[in-house]
Amino acid sequence: MAAVATPDRVNYVLALAVDADFYKQTNPGLGLADVDPVLHYGEAGWLEGRDPAPWFSTRDYLARYPDVAAAGANPLVHYLTAGYREGREIVASAQAAAYHAMTEADRRAVAAGIISREERALAAQFFDPQYYLTMYPDVAASGGDPLDHFLSHGWREGRDPSNDFSVSDYFELNPDVAASGVHPFLHYVTTGRGEGRLARARLGFRHDVLANLKTFETRLADSTAWAQPMELSPVSELIAAMGKARPRGLHVTFSQDDYSRSVGGSQLCVQRESAEFALLGRNHLHVHPANGWPIVRNGPTQTPMGVLWNGQSVGVFTPPAIVEAMKAWAQHGEPHSFAIHNMLGHSSRDVIDIVRAGGMNAGYFWLHDMGSLCVGIHLLRNDVENCGAPPAGSPACSICVYGDWRRAQVREHQLLFDRLELTVASPSAVALETWRAGGSLDA
Structure with a gap:
């Protein structure tokens, strides 16, 4: 086996190979928003069996090659400095498929520390993108991902994720949630549902109609705005x-x-x-x-x-x-x-x-x-x-x-x-x- 690489060489190799985005998303419980994934994997992550990138399984490499494990070598560093020349084989991370299935919006939200991958997956189950885009045409016009918009700041603007969940109602019905400052929709999908909390006030259709009632002046203004220019015929x-x-x-x-x-x-x-x-x-x-x-x-x-x-x-x-x-x-x-x-x-x-x-x-x-x-x-x-x-x-x-x-x-x-x-x-x-x-x- 080749000699152990120097510390500078190790850091250089890891910096080139560790996929920071993948590492953060597949390890949401580590609080990596303010931690360098390269340093974490190099110092502790590989010892804990964590994978540095979608294409590399730490546990599989150490299991295949006991000499690398016995030497206490970082498996990724070993492969990149010696293993690939020796013809040693690697397999993809077991989490690669799930990672590649995530949308770009998912990756941004999780990488930014807004939510965990699991929370986003839960939110997606109860989020109605068609409702959101129909109710908020400015979001539709922006071309952005509606779930990403709602999770990042739409909820702060009082926008609702579906016809079945009201941000304002949830805060009003659950003052403890409002006081905590947590994301109301994420609280509901992860905790509130199981506790039997209501997603919106159930006061009947009359209350809903009155709450959304437009003045007749507004309706006239809408009709004026919607009117199409007409070319008169002779x-x-x-x-x-x-x-x-x-x-x-x-x-x-x-x-x-x-x-x-x-x-x-x-x-x-x-x-x-x-x-x-x-x-x-x-x-x-x-x-x-x-x-x-x-x-x-x-x-x-x-x-x-x-x-x-x-x-x-x-x-x-x-x-x-x-x-x-x-x-x-x-x-x-x-x-x-x-x-x-x-x-x-x-x-x-x-x-x-x-x-x-x-x-x-x-x-x-x-x-x-x-x-x-x-x-x-x-x-x-x-x-x-x-x-x-x-x-x-x-x-x-x-x-x-x-x-x-x-x-x-x-x-x-x-x-x-x-x-x-x-x-x-x-x-x-x-x-x-x-x-x-x-x-x-x-x-």
Whole structure:
């Protein structure tokens, strides 16, 4: 066997060969965050059977070559200074496979001493990356690992790792954890679960709804931010499309969206309506806001409106452009009809102008919801409890996020019912009675 290497030579060899990252991650209980892995392995680690790198097993080398063990030589130093020349064989560390299976984010977190490898593995089992990226789009935009983000500082910002765990609730429910300063999620997955601690306050869906309730002003701001820029089509395109007509007149419908692309009760109703009129040989013109809007508009507007003719999208037009096309159609003198399925995103003035341009004044108004009584179209106070449509401005109405906006909603529908002869189509007697009791619209 070759002579024992000098101390300087030993340190040099170890510095080149010991994988500090691997050594820290495979020995999380040693408190190596502030210790040099090279020195630790050289002085004690190899004697304890620890592996210096994924490709080298300390125990196997000493077991294969008892002469190295008898000489008290560091097995890694021996192999690199003499063993490899002598043709001695080595095997990979038993921990190599687990190490290579770890993500780069895992390695960074463990190497930085944030958590141990075992803790991270446990956290990953209960962490919902899709939830985290959906709830926190800034993290998604950064392109970083969501678990790494949450474990390092996301929890300090009050971000939650899943729908089943609330950082703020866990601290509130467990003041001892809050006082200790430990990571709440790691405490839960490693200790709290076994102790029967709650991951979040279980106060029911009403509490959750109220805790996350947005003001109506915020919802309007969101709708403005989400609105897509629309390129208006020339009115000549709509007139040309309407020129390719079926023989027996026109039926016009209004709703909150494109019934051919969205799925829901009112959309299915418009689809069936369109199909029935097609069987009668009558044309169908459908008008909807090109961008969704959670309240009625008021006055004459230039709102971009999507238009479908006989089930096919024609383009985006302003209400005055649709009025112009309707006037051109009215010259045919054929029978017309109209139905209003939803007014969200429309103004009463625009709807009245469009139908009258086609020579119509009598039509139908559908009660798919209670949007003609309140901006909260389901009559749920703060989205959690049936309100029964109390008088606008009453205390019962003023405590609701929709209260301040209700008068404008009712006023626009009142204008619609005052100017047009509308017959109400209700899905049930109960819905009709609720609608009559909650308002004073004449129909």
